[in-house]
Amino acid sequence: MNALPRPSTIFLAAITTLVAVLLYSPLFVPIVSSFFTVSHGNVDWSSPTLSTYVALAENHDILAALRTTLIVGVCTVVLSVVSGTLLALYYHGRRSGRSILQFIIFLPFLMPPIISGLALLIFFREIGLERSLLTVVIGHTVFVLAIVYRTVLMRLQSMSRTLVEASYDLGATGWQTFWRIILPNLSSAMVGGAILAFALSFDETMITILVTGTQSTLPVRLWAMMRLGFSPDINALVALILMFTVLLCVLAARFLIPRQMATERT
Amino acid sequence: MNLNTDLLTLRSVSKSYGTVPVLHDIDLSIKDGEFLTVLGPSGSGKTTVLRLIGGLEPLTAGEIRLDGQDISRMPINRRPFNTVFQDYALFPHMTVSGNVGYGLSVRHIQRKEIARRVAEALELVQLGRFADRFPAQLSGGQRQRVALARALICQPRLILLDEPLAALDLELRRQMQEFLKSIQREIKTTFLFVTHDQEEAIGMADRICVMQAGHIRQLGTPHELYYKPNCEFVARFFGENNLVAGKLGPVQGEQRPIETALGRLICSISDQLHLKTAPDGASAFAAFRPEALRLADATDSGNRFSGTIADLAFAGSSTVATVTAGADTAVQRLRLRMPSRIDGSALKSGETVSLSFAPHEGHLVLA
Incomplete structure (x- = not known):
């Protein structure tokens, strides 16, 4: 960068700032306006207040939706981490069938959610499974499985094969090697994958709308609120969801990026 | 401990990966208590010999005998051998003492006994002060010594070393050569050491087995190999x-x-x-x-x-x-x-x- 002449550096900085402002400033509008009251569709900028958050806390529909979201999220995380890890372990170092499996796992993640959702909906109807939280959990798991699988597989691939050999060489059984060597070395990848899976499940809207029964998750609830008109507690809800999602992503990065567990611990 | 008895014998051992043969009809006897070096250029099959003995790979043909008993099909975790890997293969999530004690703890030996023997092994490799460190906090030479302590704590009949000094710089490599030799004299265990470095081989080995293209070319003392090479390859390769x-x-x-x-x-x-x-x-x-x-x-x-x-x-x-x-x-x-x-x-x-x-x-x- 130092080689560039000064005017171009300034120009590039200006462009970068402009792009950043255009892309990310809309995110701050609901956060800021959540601290002000809204009357007749206009934000009253004169007096900052927490009243929107109070209103949100008293909204039982929202609280119920939050509980539903958390239940779905936890179930999805457990299911996807267990099955994603098992799949990664099974297909690690195995050539045959791996690319087909990866394609299948990634398909729901890459397809438009409405297609995945419709496919699931048709499937559930065909096998006679009532739409409920169970179908939502299945839908979310299918959607986030790719992330967990990929994260764990990458860690497995970067793990030296000699670690496992050394364990056997020192007299350990397959079971001991799994619990004492493989799993501890995968754990941070599994935690990272779990956090990402939870964040994805938390935000997922389209598939959820299609396969849910009578209960709605937070994003679905938000969708419904939007249709009924713009109310101030929406701002508060958006702000909270945004902060929570950012927090999860930061956490996930922390678990996925540092590879030296030793230095982490001391 | 008798230098004249064979500890381990390889009889017409062959190994192929798919259709690619890497070892042809290897016959080799390792004497109890000796320091045997397998020397060869890369691709000579020397590491494969070590992996076959350690049980990390199955044989294609032939047999391996320990004290006269066929152990060709004995699973790796039951063979009384331990390996020092080229990349050391230390467990990154365990401390030095966790690593060294692993071989004992998987055999459900009492904690007190493990602690005592770990301390003893770390003393032997002069790493007593580093027991609570993690591998990432150690230097190359220290990791090497942890790997050695971890291998010898189980009191194996044979210690297999797969080019363990390759990653060290010259000065450290010289020190480690002397160190390995002195440890071997102290614990009187048989060492099978694989290397491509003939100076290393001359300096450490009681006997050297020269390999090329999946064949053993010559087996003898460093002196014999130096002054009486039996083929052009050994004459050119060795010194x-x-x-x-x-x-x-x-x-x-x-x-x-x-x-x-x-x-x-x-x-x-x-x-x-x-x-x-x-x-x-x-x-x-x-x-x-x-x-x-x-x-x-x-x-x-x-x-x-x-x-x-x-x-x-x-x-x-x-x-x-x-x-x-x-x-x-x-x-x-x-x-x-x-x-x-x-x-x-x-x-x-x-x-x-x-x-x-x-x-x-x-x-x-x-x-």
Whole structure:
């Protein structure tokens, strides 16, 4: 960068700032306006207040939706981490069938959610499974499985094969090697994958709308609120969801990026 | 502990990966308590030998016997051998003492006993102060010693070392060579050490097994390999050597002449039946070490020929002269190593000199 002449550096900085402002400033509008009251569709900028958050806390529909979201999220995380890890372990170092499996796992993640959702909906109807939280959990798991699988597989691939050999060489059984060597070395990848899976499940809207029964998750609830008109507690809800999602992503990065567990611990 | 009994025997062991053969019909006996080095260039199959013995790979054919018992199909975790891996393979999530004690804790030995033996093993490799560190906080040489402690704590019959010094710098490698040798003397366990570095092999081994292209070329003491190589590969691979091609002449007692571009050279064939029985006229090489070649004086009765100094290289304690000799059609480049002198070499580049080596310092290898 130092080689560039000064005017171009300034120009590039200006462009970068402009792009950043255009892309990310809309995110701050609901956060800021959540601290002000809204009357007749206009934000009253004169007096900052927490009243929107109070209103949100008293909204039982929202609280119920939050509980539903958390239940779905936890179930999805457990299911996807267990099955994603098992799949990664099974297909690690195995050539045959791996690319087909990866394609299948990634398909729901890459397809438009409405297609995945419709496919699931048709499937559930065909096998006679009532739409409920169970179908939502299945839908979310299918959607986030790719992330967990990929994260764990990458860690497995970067793990030296000699670690496992050394364990056997020192007299350990397959079971001991799994619990004492493989799993501890995968754990941070599994935690990272779990956090990402939870964040994805938390935000997922389209598939959820299609396969849910009578209960709605937070994003679905938000969708419904939007249709009924713009109310101030929406701002508060958006702000909270945004902060929570950012927090999860930061956490996930922390678990996925540092590879030296030793230095982490001391 | 008896150096004359075989601990481990490989009998016509072969190994292929798919259709690619990497080891052909290997026969090898490892004596109890010895330091055996398997030496070879990369791709010679030396690491495969170690992996077969350790049980990390199945045999394609043949058998491995421990104390006379066939262990070819014994699973890796039941073999009384432990390996020091090239990348050390320390468990990154365990402390040094966790790593060293692993082999004991998977056998459900009592914690107290494990702690005692870990402390003992760490003392042996001089890492007592580092027990609570993680591998990432150690230097290369320290990791190496942790890997060694982890391997020897289970009191294996045989310790397998897969190029463990390859990742260390020269000075540290020298120290670790001495260290390994002294540990081996102290615990009196058999070491099987794989390396591609012949200096390392000469310095440490009781016996060396030279491998090339999946075959064992020669097995013997460093002295035997150096002075009596049994084939061209070993003669060239193991230390610096001068090889001059020619045809064998008739046997004369313990010596045999060879007709070469440098004239008739007489070489020793003592105790080597294959050199005695080779037919007259067979292709062979006269092999003589650079330090055996010297400037001839008038009374010298050895193999004499004249040559031209092409280059002189000062190498500290010795000076190496590159000499061209022989007729125009078959010029031989030879090396001559002589002690360096403080007042400089008496030789000059381009000078023609008379050279010789004694028959008992010359050796024959069949082509």
